[in-house]
Amino acid sequence: MASFEVIGGKKLQGEIIPQGAKNEALQILSAVLLTSEKVTIANIPDIIDVNLLIELLQDMNVKVERTERHTATFQADDVNVDYLQSDAFKKKSGRLRGSVMLAGPMLARFKTAFIPKPGGDKIGRRRLDTHILSFEKLGAHFDYESGDGFFHLQTSGLKGTYMLLDEPSVTGTANVVMAAALAEGTTTIYNAACEPYLQQLCKMLNRMGARISGVGSNLLTIEGVEKLGGTEHRMLPDMIEIGSFIGMAAMTQSDITIKNVSLENLGIIPEKFQQLGIKMNFVGDDIHVPAQDLYEIQSFLDGGSLTIYDNPWPGFTPDLLSIVLVVATQAKGSVLIHQKMFESRLFFVDKLIEMGANIILCDPHRAAVVGLGRKYPLRGISMTSPDIRAGVSLLIAALSAEGKSTIQNIDQIDRGYQYIDQRLQALGADIKRV
Numbered sequence: 001m002a003s004f005e006v007i008g009g010k011k012l013q014g015e016i017i018p019q020g021a022k023n024e025a026l027q028i029l030s031a032v033l034l035t036s037e038k039v040t041i042a043n044i045p046d047i048i049d050v051n052l053l054i055e056l057l058q059d060m061n062v063k064v065e066r067t068e069r070h071t072a073t074f075q076a077d078d079v080n081v082d083y084l085q086s087d088a089f090k091k092k093s094g095r096l097r098g099s100v101m102l103a104g105p106m107l108a109r110f111k112t113a114f115i116p117k118p119g120g121d122k123i124g125r126r127r128l129d130t131h132i133l134s135f136e137k138l139g140a141h142f143d144y145e146s147g148d149g150f151f152h153l154q155t156s157g158l159k160g161t162y163m164l165l166d167e168p169s170v171t172g173t174a175n176v177v178m179a180a181a182l183a184e185g186t187t188t189i190y191n192a193a194c195e196p197y198l199q200q201l202c203k204m205l206n207r208m209g210a211r212i213s214g215v216g217s218n219l220l221t222i223e224g225v226e227k228l229g230g231t232e233h234r235m236l237p238d239m240i241e242i243g244s245f246i247g248m249a250a251m252t253q254s255d256i257t258i259k260n261v262s263l264e265n266l267g268i269i270p271e272k273f274q275q276l277g278i279k280m281n282f283v284g285d286d287i288h289v290p291a292q293d294l295y296e297i298q299s300f301l302d303g304g305s306l307t308i309y310d311n312p313w314p315g316f317t318p319d320l321l322s323i324v325l326v327v328a329t330q331a332k333g334s335v336l337i338h339q340k341m342f343e344s345r346l347f348f349v350d351k352l353i354e355m356g357a358n359i360i361l362c363d364p365h366r367a368a369v370v371g372l373g374r375k376y377p378l379r380g381i382s383m384t385s386p387d388i389r390a391g392v393s394l395l396i397a398a399l400s401a402e403g404k405s406t407i408q409n410i411d412q413i414d415r416g417y418q419y420i421d422q423r424l425q426a427l428g429a430d431i432k433r434v
């Protein structure tokens with residue numbers, strides 16, 4: 001498996017354009033199964049997870065025509081439903097989390113769906129209850145094969161209903177919205193996830209003929225329709241990549257402009273980095289992070305130490321906590337990082353400690369970071385990327401560290417960050433894929 005070799009300590013400079021959003025792409029690509037008409041999607045990121053989902057669609061006999069590098073047209077007019085029962089489907093779909101969202105459209109349009117034990121990051125327990133129980137409320141029956149963790153869902157026809165979700169699951173809400181769009185009658189989803197990518201999905205479905213209201217809130221009303229038609233859709237820039245670049249600029253004392261960020265869809269992401277003392281200028285729809293010798297962590301208004309924690313949108317996304325943590329290691333001051341949603345996402349701090357960072361892992365959910373205030377730099381080491389966001393955090397640490405670092409298992413990074421080595425080289429980074 002490939003590795004990155006990084007010689008750290010270099011200041012970077014220039015402009016970087018964020019890729020299309022990974023987690024939006026996984027929802028939008030699943031939605032092409034809802035219609036037999038053509039759906040054209042632009043700003044598709046060229047990353048492992050998204051390419052795998054496109055391959056799965058092709059394996060299901062969806063016609064895919066790449067019109068440009070990041071644009072493709074999809075037509076699901078002759079779907080091979082039997083493929084979903086094959087070992088090949090189990091194997092491939094089990095390699096990414098996003099494949100669970102094939103179930104909603106399949107159930108709605110073809111009355112049957114199979115959900116394999118989903119892949120994605122091993123960052124803690126990732127149950128599917130919200131998905132399955134909501135499908136059940138819409139009138140589906142499920143069998144669970146405990147041997148291989150496979151759910152088989154069937155329905156004689158989905159019927160709209162009221163449901164209060166157990167938790168505002170992102171992929172769970174997307175799944176139910178897609179299923180309810182073609183159900184008979186009205187579905188009301190309370191405690192729905194409402195992040196920008198879900199808003200994008202709802203807007204796209206409405207353009208296809210769906211009747212979804214409440215978009216952007218946690219109360220969605222979906223009047224089922226008989227049929228959906230084709231449309232065109234453009235993916236938002238990836239907010240997790242944008243946050244990663246803000247953190248990277250600060251950590252490496254670099255002057256970087258992140259272009260076309262869609263500021264209105266970033267929620268409180270910029271503010272959380274500002275709480276670490278990172279300066280940024282908002283110029284049109286760009287974020288300019290100026291080179292900063294030192295950034296100082298702010299305290300709460302009453303003088304108490306800062307805590308940064310995750311919450312469902314519009315709270316702070318859990319996917320940026322690892323980045324915030326690594327950036328805090330060189331700040332002046334201290335911060336408690338509280339990862340509430342996932343219980344195995346902070347263990348990578350042992351690598352940062354080995355590099356010289358001052359971190360106390362209080363328990364699997366909380367890490368106290370005492371910033372070094374640039375008194376001395378991190379040291380380059382050899383390490384393995386455990387998950388996508390820890391992987392990028394280690395990469396950021398390596399870019400700021402003195403000497404050479406090697407990061408193994410970079411498939412974990414490639415599954416969510418497009419051509420990352422080349423894009424960082426363009427900013428002046430010394431990074432090599434070996």
Ligand SMILES: CC(=O)N[C@H]1[C@@H](OP(=O)(O)OP(=O)(O)OC[C@H]2O[C@@H](n3ccc(=O)[nH]c3=O)[C@H](O)[C@@H]2O)O[C@H](CO)[C@@H](O)[C@@H]1O
Pocket residue numbers: 023026097098124125126127167168169170171172312317318319340341342
């Ligand atoms: C492909 C995709 O889109 N993946 C994202 C999606 O995953 P995914 O949709 O799988 O994540 P969920 O929203 O279902 O939940 C994530 C985890 O948080 C827990 N949970 C969730 C809500 C809550 O209020 N309390 C709580 O503890 C869940 O039990 C689960 O363990 O959303 C996650 C949460 O933003 C992100 O980390 C993932 O990158």
Ligand SMILES: C=C(OP(=O)(O)O)C(=O)O
Pocket residue numbers: 022023049096097098119120121319388389416
């Ligand atoms: C956890 C993530 O992805 P996935 O849900 O695909 O594992 C992520 O994008 O940070």
